[in-house]
Amino acid sequence: MPEGVDVLVHEMGLRDGLQSIETIFSTEGKMDWIRAEAESGVPQLQVGSFVPPKLLPQMADSADVVRQAIQIPDLVVSALAPNLKGAKNAMEAGAHQVGVVMSISEAHNMSNVRRSTKESLEDFKRIVEYRDSNPAYNDVCLSGGMATAFGCTISGPVSLPDVMRIAEQLLKAGANRLNVADTVGYANPGQVRDLFTELYRTVGRDVAIGAHFHDTRGLGLANAFAALETGVRELDASLGGLGGCPYAPGASGNIVTEDLVFMLESMGMRTGVDLKALLKARKIMECQLKGEPTHGTFAKAGLPLGFAYASAA
Numbered sequence: 001m002p003e004g005v006d007v008l009v010h011e012m013g014l015r016d017g018l019q020s021i022e023t024i025f026s027t028e029g030k031m032d033w034i035r036a037e038a039e040s041g042v043p044q045l046q047v048g049s050f051v052p053p054k055l056l057p058q059m060a061d062s063a064d065v066v067r068q069a070i071q072i073p074d075l076v077v078s079a080l081a082p083n084l085k086g087a088k089n090a091m092e093a094g095a096h097q098v099g100v101v102m103s104i105s106e107a108h109n110m111s112n113v114r115r116s117t118k119e120s121l122e123d124f125k126r127i128v129e130y131r132d133s134n135p136a137y138n139d140v141c142l143s144g145g146m147a148t149a150f151g152c153t154i155s156g157p158v159s160l161p162d163v164m165r166i167a168e169q170l171l172k173a174g175a176n177r178l179n180v181a182d183t184v185g186y187a188n189p190g191q192v193r194d195l196f197t198e199l200y201r202t203v204g205r206d207v208a209i210g211a212h213f214h215d216t217r218g219l220g221l222a223n224a225f226a227a228l229e230t231g232v233r234e235l236d237a238s239l240g241g242l243g244g245c246p247y248a249p250g251a252s253g254n255i256v257t258e259d260l261v262f263m264l265e266s267m268g269m270r271t272g273v274d275l276k277a278l279l280k281a282r283k284i285m286e287c288q289l290k291g292e293p294t295h296g297t298f299a300k301a302g303l304p305l306g307f308a309y310a311s312a313a
């Protein structure tokens, strides 16, 4: 956790957002966004995904973006990787954190990364071994991404014991942290509370656990609040809620970064983020979009009279 920060806000827009819309940002355009958002104080940004460019042309310049982003002082740069090859490329580019994705749902894992969850776990072990055998990469944080933890568009409900089993196996394989994702926006706050309560009971309080919510059904911030109540202190979000799906008009992406920061600061939880500067970053991002909608209400309403940022207790 960065100094003076109670909750870590991890920006997803450059990966989860951009991969879900049609506009392809130039590398320069991405860097303008990254610099502006880092300037606002957001401590960690996921800037790309190391998948084959044929699958996701929006992410083709990820290595370049990582290389430039790590030059920004104090910014933690993360990237996503679906497998060993992607993780190697992410580390070579200099990513500080590599999120390795697997789905709790067997069917979703097969469709997303074309292998069983057992094979994904074995691959995770190989990634840990690769990191550990290369002194230059020993400080890289390997995050175990647990997609579809709250439900799956292919197989429906996901069982809590399955989530716990994969969490334990990822940690056993060497994951430095866990990231629990409501990939398809099915979660509700009660479910979130139950899952994280059980997860902390299973893996203990010393494990860093992040949460990743989508606002698909309007429950994004409520879910974030429920996660906070259980003790989660790392939350993924997307500037302007960028994301959704090119085939589903109006579908929204991750929870909105600026709305989340406003909620946290109002509740007395320090994020290190300046909201006015964050809105500037949002404008820089928005002016590069070609018709895709952005979301969030803080940008429209602004700060309430008498608002004060959270301060150290």
Ligand code: ZN
Binding pocket: 016, 181, 182, 183, 212, 214, 254
């Ligand atoms: Zn997502």
